[in-house]
Amino acid sequence: MRQVKYRSIVEKLTRMSMLVSGIALLVACVSFIGFDMVTYRANKVRSISTEAQIIGSNAVSALLFNDPQSAEDTLSALRAAPSVVSAGICTLDGRVFASYSRDHVLITAPALPPEGEAEVHSISGAQIALARSIVFKGKPTGVVWIRSDVQELNRRLKRYVGIAAIVMVASLLAAFFLSSMYRKEITEPIVSLAQVARLVSRDKNYSLRAASAGSTAETSILVDSFNNMLAQIQERDKELLQAHGELEQRVRDRTAELAAANKELEAFSYSVSHDLRAPLRSIDGFSLALIEDYGTKLDQGGKDYLRRVRAASQRMSQLIDDMLNLARVTRRAMQRETVDLSGLAKSIAEDLSEEEPSRHVEFAIADGLSADADSGLLKIAMQNLIGNAWKYTSAHDRARIEFGRVKHNGRPAYFVRDDGAGFDPRYVERLFGAFQRLHAATEFPGTGIGLATVHRIIHRHGGEVWAEGGVESGATFYFTL
Amino acid sequence: MSNERAHRWLLCSPCMSLVIALWLFVGVPYLQSEQPKAREFEVKAAYLYNFARFVEWPDDGNGNRDGNGSLEICVLGADPFGQTLDATVAGQTVGGKNVAVKRISKPQDVGPCRIVYISSPEEWHLKDVLAALDKARVLTVSDIPRFSERGGMIGFVLDGNRVRFDVNLASAQGAGLTLRSELLKVATNVRKHPGDM
Numbered sequence: 075m076r077q078v079k080y081r082s083i084v085e086k087l088t089r090m091s092m093l094v095s096g097i098a099l100l101v102a103c104v105s106f107i108g109f110d111m112v113t114y115r116a117n118k119v120r121s122i123s124t125e126a127q128i129i130g131s132n133a134v135s136a137l138l139f140n141d142p143q144s145a146e147d148t149l150s151a152l153r154a155a156p157s158v159v160s161a162g163i164c165t166l167d168g169r170v171f172a173s174y175s176r177d178h179v180l181i182t183a184p185a186l187p188p189e190g191e192a193e194v195h196s197i198s199g200a201q202i203a204l205a206r207s208i209v210f211k212g213k214p215t216g217v218v219w220i221r222s223d224v225q226e227l228n229r230r231l232k233r234y235v236g237i238a239a240i241v242m243v244a245s246l247l248a249a250f251f252l253s254s255m256y257r258k259e260i261t262e263p264i265v266s267l268a269q270v271a272r273l274v275s276r277d278k279n280y281s282l283r284a285a286s287a288g289s290t291a292e293t294s295i296l297v298d299s300f301n302n303m304l305a306q307i308q309e310r311d312k313e314l315l316q317a318h319g320e321l322e323q324r325v326r327d328r329t330a331e332l333a334a335a336n337k338e339l340e341a342f343s344y345s346v347s348h349d350l351r352a353p354l355r356s357i358d359g360f361s362l363a364l365i366e367d368y369g370t371k372l373d374q375g376g377k378d379y380l381r382r383v384r385a386a387s388q389r390m391s392q393l394i395d396d397m398l399n400l401a402r403v404t405r406r407a408m409q410r411e412t413v414d415l416s417g418l419a420k421s422i423a424e425d426l427s428e429e430e431p432s433r434h435v436e437f438a439i440a441d442g443l444s445a446d447a448d449s450g451l452l453k454i455a456m457q458n459l460i461g462n463a464w465k466y467t468s469a470h471d472r473a474r475i476e477f478g479r480v481k482h483n484g485r486p487a488y489f490v491r492d493d494g495a496g497f498d499p500r501y502v503e504r505l506f507g508a509f510q511r512l513h514a515a516t517e518f519p520g521t522g523i524g525l526a527t528v529h530r531i532i533h534r535h536g537g538e539v540w541a542e543g544g545v546e547s548g549a550t551f552y553f554t555l
Numbered sequence: 556m557s558n559e560r561a562h563r564w565l566l567c568s569p570c571m572s573l574v575i576a577l578w579l580f581v582g583v584p585y586l587q588s589e590q591p592k593a594r595e596f597e598v599k600a601a602y603l604y605n606f607a608r609f610v611e612w613p614d615d616g617n618g619n620r621d622g623n624g625s626l627e628i629c630v631l632g633a634d635p636f637g638q639t640l641d642a643t644v645a646g647q648t649v650g651g652k653n654v655a656v657k658r659i660s661k662p663q664d665v666g667p668c669r670i671v672y673i674s675s676p677e678e679w680h681l682k683d684v685l686a687a688l689d690k691a692r693v694l695t696v697s698d699i700p701r702f703s704e705r706g707g708m709i710g711f712v713l714d715g716n717r718v719r720f721d722v723n724l725a726s727a728q729g730a731g732l733t734l735r736s737e738l739l740k741v742a743t744n745v746r747k748h749p750g751d752m
Contacts, residue, residue, distance in 0.1 A: 135737035138605040140598065140717060144741045211608055211649070 083261050088253040095249045096242065103238035107231065114227060115202075119195055122204045122220050125155065126193075130208035130218040133163050137171060137208065137216045145172035152176075152220070159201065161220040163208070171216060186217050200224050263293040267300060280308035344401050347394045354394070358387040396523035399454070400508065403530050408448045415443040415488060418453060419477040422460045435467060440478040443488065445555045447535055455531040458524040459490040459551050465518055466549065467494030485554050493548040497541075505541055528553070596636050598718045599711055600643040603628055603670060603696060606709065607649045609738035610694050612669055613731040625653040629668035631684065632677040634658055635698075662687035673697040673707070681705060692730050696720075703746060708732070712743055719743045 129148055136145035145163050152158045152174055160181045162173035173181045184203035187194040195204040205219035263285070270284040283304060284297045361384045365377060372380070416439055423437040445452070460475065467473030476491040497505065497512045504510045508526035532539040532553045543549030607626060626649050630636065644654040657668060662684045665671060671693045677684055678699045685706045688695055695708045702710030703723035708730070710721045722742040727734050739745050 132737070135609060135735075135741045138608070139602060139720070139738075139741040141719070141741035 083265060084254070087256070087261060088250055091253045092246050092249045095245050099238075099242050099245055103234075103241070107234045107238065110234065111227065111231060114230060115197065115224070118222070118224065118227070119197075119202060119204065122158075122195070122202060122222050123193060123206060125152065125158070126161075126204055126206040126218045126220050129161065129163070129220070130206060130216075131210075133172070133218065134208060134210040134215055137163065137165065138210070142172040146174065148172075149174035155222075157222045157224070157226055159221045159223050161218070164217040164219070166214060166216055168217075184219050184221065186219070197224075200228065260293065263297055267293075267297055271300070274304065280304050280311055340401055340405065343397060347397045347401070350394055351391065354387050354391055358384055358391070361387070393521050393523075396521045396527075400523055400527050400530065403451060403454065403527055403534075406451065408451070408534060410446050410448060412444055413447045413449045413452050415445055415452075415456070416441050416477075418456050419460060419490075422457055423475070426461070426464045433468070434472045435464065436472070436474045438474065438476045438478075443477075443479050445486075445488070447555050451531045451534065455528045455553070456490075458528045459553075462524060462551075463490055463492035463494065463549075465520070466496070466513075467492050468518070469495060480552075482552065482554065487552045487554045489550050489552045491548065491550040496543040496545050496547050496549045498545050499543065502541055502543075506539065593639075595713070595718055597639050597643070599698075600636055600640040602711070602718065602720065603640065603672060604644050604647060604649075604654060606694060606696065606738070607654065607670060609735040610669075610727075611733040611735075612694075613692060625655040626650070627655045627657045627666075627668045628670045628672065629657045629659050629665060629693075630672045630674060631659050631662060631665075632674035635674055662691075665691045665693060668693050670694045670696060673699065673702075675699055681707075689730070692732065694727065694730075694732055703744070709742075714743065722746070 129152070132148040132151075133145045136142065136148065149161050149163065149172055152161050153176070156176070158174075158176060160173065160175040160179075162181060162183055163171045164183055164186060165171050168183075168186065170181075170183060175181050184196065184205055185194060186205045187207050191207070192209070193204065193206045195202060197203075200223050201221055202224060203219065203221045205217055207214050208216040208218055267284045270282050274280060274282055281304075283301050286294065286297060361380050365372075365380050369377065419439045420437075423439065427433075427435065427437075460477070463475045467475065470493070474493050477489070478491075479486050479488050481487070495513065495518070501512055504512065506525045506529040507522075509522040510526075511520060511522040513520075528551075529539055532555070535555045537554040539551065539553040541549060541551050607628065628640070628644065630640070634640075641656050644656055647654045657666075659665065659668070659671075662671075665688060668691070671688060671691075673681070673684055673695060675698050677697075681697075681699060681702075682705075685695065695702075696711070697707050697709075698711050699705070699707070700710075703721040703726070704710075706723070706726055708723050708727045710723075712719050712721055720742055721744040722734065722739055723746045724734060724739065725746055725748050
C-alpha cells in the first residue's frame with residue numbers, strides 16, 4: 075500500500091517534469107527544424123538560380139551559334155553538383171537545345187518562365203525545378219532549366235530529427251534523474267504524512283506522529299502542524315473520554331437509585347393500599363353490624379352518622395382500588411397486538427347505556443379504527459376516557475360523545491369528545507396528575523386517578539395524550555400510540 | 556505516356572499514309588534543293604549579326620567610327636542573302652547602335668563597315684581583298700573554303716547540315732579586334748598564331 079502511494083506521487087512529479095521539458099523541447103525542435111528547412115529551401119532555390127545564371131551566360135554563344143555540343147559541355151559542369159538531377163537549355167521557341175541528366179534518364183523540361191519573367195521555380199515532392207531565361211545583352215536568347223532533388227534536405231531533416239531525438243532522450247533522462255533527486259526532499263515527507271493520516275483516520279489512534287520533514291519549509295510546516303493537531307486532538311479526546319466515563323457512571327448510579335426508589339415506592343403504595351383494605355373492611359362491617367343490630371337503639375342522627383361512616387369507608391375502598399389499578403398499570407408487562415378500537419369503544423358505550431338507561435346520550439363512533447397496542451391497558455384507558463365523557467355530560471339532558479381519528483403532526487391521533495361540563499383551560503396541566511380534580515366530588519364523583527392512569531398507559535405505549543376544552547363547552551381528549 | 560499514345564494513333568490512322576505521300580512528293584525535293592540553301596543563309600545572316608555581339612572593335616581615335624551612328628555589316632560582291640540579311644538585322648541593335656546592311660562592290664568602299672562578308676565569287680582575288688581590308692579593322696567573314704587559313708578571320712564551314720565556323724584569332728588580333736572567348740568556344744577550329752595550320 076505504502077509502495078503504491080509512494081510511487082504514484084513520485085510518478086506524477088516525474089511525469090510532470092518530463093512532460094514539461096519534453097513539450098518545451100519538442101516545440102523548440104520543431105520550430106527550429108521548420109525554420110531551417112524553409113531557410114535551406116530558399117537558399118537552395120537561390121543557389122540553383124545562381125547555377126542557372128552561370129550556365130545560361132556560358133551557353134549564350136552556343137545558343138547563338140547553334141552549338142549544342144558546347145552547351146552540353148557547359149551543362150556537364152553540373153556533374154559537380156550531385157543534387158542536380160537534370161538540366162537543359164531550350165531555345166526561345168521552346169525546343170530543347172541541350173540537356174544533361176545525372177542518371178541518364180529521360181528528361182522533360184519543366185514549365186518555362188512566362189514572358190516578361192526572368193525566373194520561375196516550383197517545388198514538388200523531392201524536387202525543385204527552376205527555369206531561367208537566358209538574357210544576352212538585354213535580349214532573351216533562350217531558357218535554362220535545372221531540376222534538383224532535395225535529398226540533401228531530407229538527409230538534413232533526418233539528421234535533425236535524429237539529433238532532436240537524442241537531445242530529447244537525454245533531457246528526459248536528465249529530468250527523470252533530477253526529479254528522483256527531489257523525491258527524497260519533497261515526496262517522502264508528504265508520503266509519510268499521508269501514511270500517518272491514513273492510519274490515524276483508520277485506527278483513530280491519535281498518539282501517532284508524522285516523521286519530521288526535511289529541509290523544505292512547506293512540508294516541514296505541514297508535518298509540524300499536523301503533529302500539533304494530532305496532539306490537540308489526543309488531549310481533547312482524553313478529556314472527552316474521561317468526562318464521558320464520569321457521566322456514564324453518574325447515569326448508572328442515578329438510574330440504580332431511581333429504580334430502587336421507584337420499586338420501594340411501588341412496593342410501599344401496593345402494601346399500603348393492600349394493608350389499608352383490612353381495617354377499612356372492619357370499619358364498614360362493624361358500622362353495618364351497628365346499624366343492623368343496634369339500629370333500634372339509635373336515633374335518627376346516630377343512624378345518619380353511621381351511614382356517613384360507611385359512605386366514607388366505601389369511598390376510601392374505591393380510592394384504594396384505583397390506586398392498586400394505577401400501580402398495576404405501571405407494573406404490568408406490555409403485550410402488543412392489533413386492537414379493534416372501534417369495537418372497544420362501542421362495547422364500553424353499550425355497558426354505560428345499560429347502567430343508566432334513563433340518560434339520553436348519542437354516541438358517534440368511527441368504524442374500522444384499530445391500533446397496535448396492549449389490549450388490556452388500552453381497554454382501561456378507553457374506559458376512563460369514555461367513562462369521563464359519560465360522567466361529565468350527566469348534568470345535561472342530552473349529550474353527544476364522539477370517538478374518532480385525526481391526523482396530528484403526520485401521525486394518527488385518536489380522540490374522545492363530549493359536549494359536557496368541560497374544564498378551565500388554564501388548569502389543563504393539572505388534568506393528568508394523580509389525585510388532581512378540577513371539579514368537586516359532590517358535583518361529579520371521582521377519585522382523580524383516572525386521567526393519571528390514562529396518561530401512564532399512553533406513555534407506556536410511547537404515545538402522547540393531551541386535552542382541549544373550555545368551561546361548559548365540552549372537552550376533547552386526544553392520544554397517540 | 557499520353558504523347559506516345561497520340562503518336563501511335565497518328566501513325567496508325569489511315570490519313571497518315573496520305574500525309575506521308577504528300578510529304579514525299581512535295582516536301583522532300585523542296586527540302587533537298589531550295590530549303591536547305593535558304594535556311595543555310597538565314598543561319599549565316601543570324602551568325603553575322605551575332606558575331607557583332609561577340610567582337611570588340613578598337614577605337615579609331617575620333618570616337619565616331621560609325622558614320623550615321625549605326626553598326627554596318629557590309630556584303631562585298633554578289634549578295635547571296637537576298638533580303639534575308641536585311642530581315643535578320645532589322646530593328647536589332649548592338650551596344651545601343653542600330654545594325655545596318657550595306658552592299659559594296661570593292662574593298663576600298665569599306666568605309667565605316669565593321670563586318671565585311673566576302674561573297675564566294677570574290678575568291679579569285681581574295682589575297683588582294685584581304686590586303687585591302689587589312690588596315691580597315693573590320694571582321695572579315697566568308698564562305699570561301701579554308702578562308703581562315705588563308706588570312707580571313709571567320710570562315711563558315713558546313714558540318715553536315717549545320718553551319719559552323721573557323722576562327723583565325725591571329726588575323727583578328729592583328730587587326731586589333733578582340734574576339735570574346737565564348738565565340739572561340741563554339742568555333743570549330745581556332746588558329747591562334749599566324750603559323751598555325
